[in-house]
Amino acid sequence: MYINKGKAMYELDCKIKEFGALFFDRMDTEMLQDAIRYVEHGERGLAFETICDHISEYDIPITEEEYARALSLCNDLELDFNDISIVHMKSLILK
Numbered sequence: 001m002y003i004n005k006g007k008a009m010y011e012l013d014c015k016i017k018e019f020g021a022l023f024f025d026r027m028d029t030e031m032l033q034d035a036i037r038y039v040e041h042g043e044r045g046l047a048f049e050t051i052c053d054h055i056s057e058y059d060i061p062i063t064e065e066e067y068a069r070a071l072s073l074c075n076d077l078e079l080d081f082n083d084i085s086i087v088h089m090k091s092l093i094l095k
Contacts, residue, residue: 012076013039019069020051026060045077049085056085061094 020036031054038047052070055062062070067089074081 009044012044012073015069015073015076016044016048016051019048019066019073022066022069023051023055023060027054027058045079048073048077049079049083052083052085052089055092056088059092062089062092064093067093 016039017036020032023032032051035047035050035054038044038050054060070086070089071081074083074086080086
């Protein structure tokens with residue numbers, strides 16, 4: 001059971017890093033790398049929330065697919081879908 005949990009956490013870490021990497025061409029690289037680095041310290045939720053906060057704060061345009069990934073990660077991390085950054089990200093979806 002521990003092995004499966006470890007594998008699941010590794011996969012979740014990868015998903016968060018992949019999500020963050022989607023924004024390297026639209027967000028300050030150093031700021032984004034700092035957020036992603038939280039994963040390496042076991043702070044998955046903080047890494048994801050920080051990425052979302054930056055997207056929201058700097059009004060970074062996102063795609064429908066990126067928003068869907070954010071919602072999926074929010075679910076995986078058992079975070080609140082009504083978080084202000086997540087809610088605001090919906091308005092940043094490219095039309």
